[in-house]
Amino acid sequence: MPTITINGREIEFEKGKVILQVALDNGIEIPHYCYHDGLSIVANCRICLAEVWAPNPRNDDKLEPIPKLLPTCQTPAGDGQVVYTNSPKSILNQKAVMEYLLINHPVDCPVCDQAGECHLQDYSYQFGRGQARFAEQKIKQPKKDVGPHVLLYSDRCIMCTRCVRFTREVTGTNELIVVGRGATEQIDVFPGIALDNELSANVIDICPVGALLDKDFLFQQRVWFLHKTPSIDGITCSGDNISVEHNNGQVYRLKPRTNLDVNKWWITDEVRYGWKFVHDENRLRLPALRGEDPYDMIEAPVAYDAAYEKAVEGFSQARGIAALLSPMLSCEDAYLLAKMILEHEPDTMLAVGPVPHDGQDKTFPGGFTMYAEKAPNARGVKRVLAGFGKVLDFESFLEQIGNFNTLLITGNYPSDWVTPDLVSACTGKFTVVIDTLPTKLAASADVLIPGATWIEKAGTFENVNNRLQAFERAIDPIDYGKSEAQIALDLMARKVGETPRVYNAKSVHQEMAETHGMGEFLTDIHYPTGGEAVESDMEVVEL
Ligand code: SF4
Numbered sequence: 399m400p401t402i403t404i405n406g407r408e409i410e411f412e413k414g415k416v417i418l419q420v421a422l423d424n425g426i427e428i429p430h431y432c433y434h435d436g437l438s439i440v441a442n443c444r445i446c447l448a449e450v451w452a453p454n455p456r457n458d459d460k461l462e463p464i465p466k467l468l469p470t471c472q473t474p475a476g477d478g479q480v481v482y483t484n485s486p487k488s489i490l491n492q493k494a495v496m497e498y499l500l501i502n503h504p505v506d507c508p509v510c511d512q513a514g515e516c517h518l519q520d521y522s523y524q525f526g527r528g529q530a531r532f533a534e535q536k537i538k539q540p541k542k543d544v545g546p547h548v549l550l551y552s553d554r555c556i557m558c559t560r561c562v563r564f565t566r567e568v569t570g571t572n573e574l575i576v577v578g579r580g581a582t583e584q585i586d587v588f589p590g591i592a593l594d595n596e597l598s599a600n601v602i603d604i605c606p607v608g609a610l611l612d613k614d615f616l617f618q619q620r621v622w623f624l625h626k627t628p629s630i631d632g633i634t635c636s637g638d639n640i641s642v643e644h645n646n647g648q649v650y651r652l653k654p655r656t657n658l659d660v661n662k663w664w665i666t667d668e669v670r671y672g673w674k675f676v677h678d679e680n681r682l683r684l685p686a687l688r689g690e691d692p693y694d695m696i697e698a699p700v701a702y703d704a705a706y707e708k709a710v711e712g713f714s715q716a717r718g719i720a721a722l723l724s725p726m727l728s729c730e731d732a733y734l735l736a737k738m739i740l741e742h743e744p745d746t747m748l749a750v751g752p753v754p755h756d757g758q759d760k761t762f763p764g765g766f767t768m769y770a771e772k773a774p775n776a777r778g779v780k781r782v783l784a785g786f787g788k789v790l791d792f793e794s795f796l797e798q799i800g801n802f803n804t805l806l807i808t809g810n811y812p813s814d815w816v817t818p819d820l821v822s823a824c825t826g827k828f829t830v831v832i833d834t835l836p837t838k839l840a841a842s843a844d845v846l847i848p849g850a851t852w853i854e855k856a857g858t859f860e861n862v863n864n865r866l867q868a869f870e871r872a873i874d875p876i877d878y879g880k881s882e883a884q885i886a887l888d889l890m891a892r893k894v895g896e897t898p899r900v901y902n903a904k905s906v907h908q909e910m911a912e913t914h915g916m917g918e919f920l921t922d923i924h925y926p927t928g929g930e931a932v933e934s935d936m937e938v939v940e941l
């Protein structure tokens with residue numbers, strides 16, 4: 399295997415990679431702005447330049463310096479090369495580039511959303527001069543509203559052109575362009591065309607400075623207060639890897655998590671902004687019983703006690719149970735709910751809830767696909783229920799529901815999902831509903847128990863390509879909601895008069911494999927890789 403030496407460290411590398419890639423893959427920091435793994439290489443920012451020595455084949459392969467500094471983002475790594483990014487010549491270039499980029503850059507870090515995750519700020523500390531020599535008036539550039547999700551603060555832009563290349567190469571929509579020349583050059587939208595495509599907000603993530611800003615996150619939170627929890631798209635079947643960024647039980651934003659096997663570096667705007675229902679003011683917060691005054695059960699333990707008692711009583715007296723488990727649930731939720739209900743009635747009819755679709759799948763020129771199926775785990779719920787026996791789809795469930803007098807129905811959709819067919823089919827039957835938002839069915843249920851969205855629990859989803867992926871709990875359930883898995887465990891314990899087990903995904907996987915032959919939950923789940931969390935290097939004092 400060829401080897402290269404970067405800053406004194408000898409590294410083996412695969413042919414075809416550039417020096418910067420080899421360095422980054424091996425944990426060596428080389429400053430870079432314009433380079434991005436998912437975009438073409440333009441080498442226009444010049445901060446990654448380094449001193450390179452290479453064997454000269456015309457001089458017996460003697461190591462000789464290449465006279466000019468080379469852009470490491472564009473220079474292929476070669477066998478026997480020796481690279482110095484910390485030599486006096488390289489450092490001088492880094493300082494010069496930083497000084498040049500900061501000449502017209504406003505010193506507005508205290509009011510910039512990017513502060514704390516800004517490459518310009520970071521490199522300024524690491525590679526900058528620490529002092530400005532530019533005493534003249536800075537050029538002022540305008541702020542622009544470039545699309546439904548994105549604002550452009552032009553005077554913070556360093557003209558790396560990542561955003562322009564994104565709209566050319568990934569979405570193929572070409573909304574962003576470079577206009578002007580020299581110091582007055584700026585990014586703009588093509589006249590009359592807004593930055594409005596299904597992936598538009600990814601430009602915010604790839605902008606290395608605070609020039610492209612998220613309207614939804616604008617001035618909402620300093621990024622160093624945010625905790626990042628690795629998660630999976632909980633809105634569509636994509637299985638896109640995301641990071642839920644939250645503080646004090648409040649979600650502030652979702653960001654893509656790089657996974658070259660799934661979503662690469664991107665997510666759709668639908669996934670990015672689709673979490674708002676988690677904090678919907680109408681979220682179901684306490685269990686309720688039909689005909690009971692909600693103010694009699696204002697205390698959560700009382701309400702749960704009464705709801706569990708009534709549900710278990712109803713299931714025990716049932717003459718046939720049908721259970722509709724939503725494709726929004728995790729595999730573990732579905733497994734425990736199915737197990738619980740089958741303990742009451744071994745012949746329970748199991749079905750997967752309605753799987754919403756919107757339009758057609760759409761693949762962008764860069765290869766990213768946006769899916770029409772708007773549920774994260776239809777395949778996972780079906781897989782789990784199949785481990786217990788026959789599984790019906792929603793239409794067959796509606797056809798056969800007349801044979802049953804007791805129902806367990808779960809929702810957890812981001813908006814009202816209940817069809818008039820379902821409401822009328824449930825009328826007159828003892829119905830237990832577990833859901834997160836109010837619906838007609840929730841209002842008419844005999845027992846209503848508040849569930850938890852995927853952001854409020856840990857579990858596993860199976861995506862459109864049958865990939866099982868684990869996600870972690872980012873925040874606690876809103877108010878007194880509980881994960882469906884925990885509700886199932888509580889109901890199982892209530893039936894036999896025992897103390898309920900606390901839900902733990904790992905032990906559920908063990909049980910699924912041992913008792914229902916679902917060994918894939920021990921071997922095939924992809925867990926998030928670590929290294930996301932960024933620890934502050936200084937003590938943060940909240941005033
Ligand atoms: S707006 Fe951001 S991504 Fe676009 S060219 Fe400027 S600095 Fe680069």
Ligand code: FES
Pocket residue numbers: 429430431432433440441442443444445446447469470471472
């Ligand atoms: S990262 Fe190499 S020139 Fe910009």
